[in-house]
Amino acid sequence: MGHGWQGVALKLMRGKDFTFTVRSNERISEHLHRLTFTDGGMLSATGTHPTMWVRLWFEDDGRPHQRAYTLVDPDPAAGTFSMEFVLHPGRASDWARAAEVGDTIEATVQGTGFTVPDPLPSQLLVVGDPASRPAINSLLESMPLTPATIWFESSDPSDADGIPHQDTAGRRVVRVPRRDGGAELVETVRSSLPAHLDANSYVWIACDTATTRALAAFACKQLDVPKERLYALGYWRAS
Numbered sequence: 001m002g003h004g005w006q007g008v009a010l011k012l013m014r015g016k017d018f019t020f021t022v023r024s025n026e027r028i029s030e031h032l033h034r035l036t037f038t039d040g041g042m043l044s045a046t047g048t049h050p051t052m053w054v055r056l057w058f059e060d061d062g063r064p065h066q067r068a069y070t071l072v073d074p075d076p077a078a079g080t081f082s083m084e085f086v087l088h089p090g091r092a093s094d095w096a097r098a099a100e101v102g103d104t105i106e107a108t109v110q111g112t113g114f115t116v117p118d119p120l121p122s123q124l125l126v127v128g129d130p131a132s133r134p135a136i137n138s139l140l141e142s143m144p145l146t147p148a149t150i151w152f153e154s155s156d157p158s159d160a161d162g163i164p165h166q167d168t169a170g171r172r173v174v175r176v177p178r179r180d181g182g183a184e185l186v187e188t189v190r191s192s193l194p195a196h197l198d199a200n201s202y203v204w205i206a207c208d209t210a211t212t213r214a215l216a217a218f219a220c221k222q223l224d225v226p227k228e229r230l231y232a233l234g235y236w237r238a239s
């Protein structure tokens with residue numbers, strides 16, 4: 001499958017292409033599949049960093065359909081990693097539901113990149129949902145002793161179960177039901193985040209694009225969180 005104009009643009013931006021092969025596909029819950037892959041040489045070529053993600057190329061009626069997914073437990077020595085696919089109606093979800101051992105998928109590495117702040121922040125203030133859970137886990141693992149408050153939005157209370165917080169001192173998950181297209185999360189975070197914030201906090205936000213935009217603007221414009229202490233990226237577009 002060609003990658004159309006998006007593939008050409010990524011090539012111009014020095015995107016690197018790889019082919020992954022499915023090693024296993026496990027249905028974890030009603031809303032989640034975990035797939036493991038061999039990396040087609042990617043990890044030794046690119047290295048790894050916290051919250052690392054890649055662009056996967058799916059097919060949509062013969063047209064290229066590119067979506068981002070986060071690496072889980074990347075192992076450069078073995079050339080393997082996993083991915084966790086949240087299930088909803090969509091091409092990427094459909095592919096994950098049906099993927100079988102030996103299936104391949106093309107991927108481009110471009111645009112990912114996150115560096116652990118140095119010096120370490122006093123605390124992490126994180127806002128996310130099931131699509132960003134793999135990235136949240138990776139972020140927390142990259143700063144294992146840093147306290148964190150995680151506002152986690154989901155429609156299903158069991159969705160937050162995979163966040164490593166219960167046995168780690170100083171980490172707290174605030175569960176927020178997804179209501180009114182994310183409005184409840186925006187309201188909850190706007191009313192409670194200011195009381196947590198100090199000058200050395202690091203704010204990390206990855207939810208649907210509208211929610212992410214609203215909360216990033218709030219942190220930046222109303223709370224004066226400096227750019228180097230704020231990361232915000234919309235992970236999916238609500239329709």
Ligand SMILES: Cc1cc2nc3c(=O)[nH]c(=O)nc-3n(C[C@H](O)[C@H](O)[C@H](O)COP(=O)(O)OP(=O)(O)OC[C@H]3O[C@@H](n4cnc5c(N)ncnc54)[C@H](O)[C@@H]3O)c2cc1C
Pocket residue numbers: 053067068069070071083084085086087088089090091092093094130131132134135233234235236237238239
């Ligand atoms: C950097 C980055 C890393 C990401 N990592 C992961 C990851 O590790 N695991 C993961 O599951 N997702 C991850 N995502 C989100 C994923 O790329 C999107 O959810 C994507 O839209 C799924 O594509 P699709 O083809 O299944 O659905 P689309 O064709 O994009 O959308 C189809 C329908 O599904 C809805 N939809 C899409 N995503 C969601 C969602 N998450 N929840 C509810 N409804 C949704 C849309 O509103 C639309 O109505 C990441 C996104 C980014 C930007």
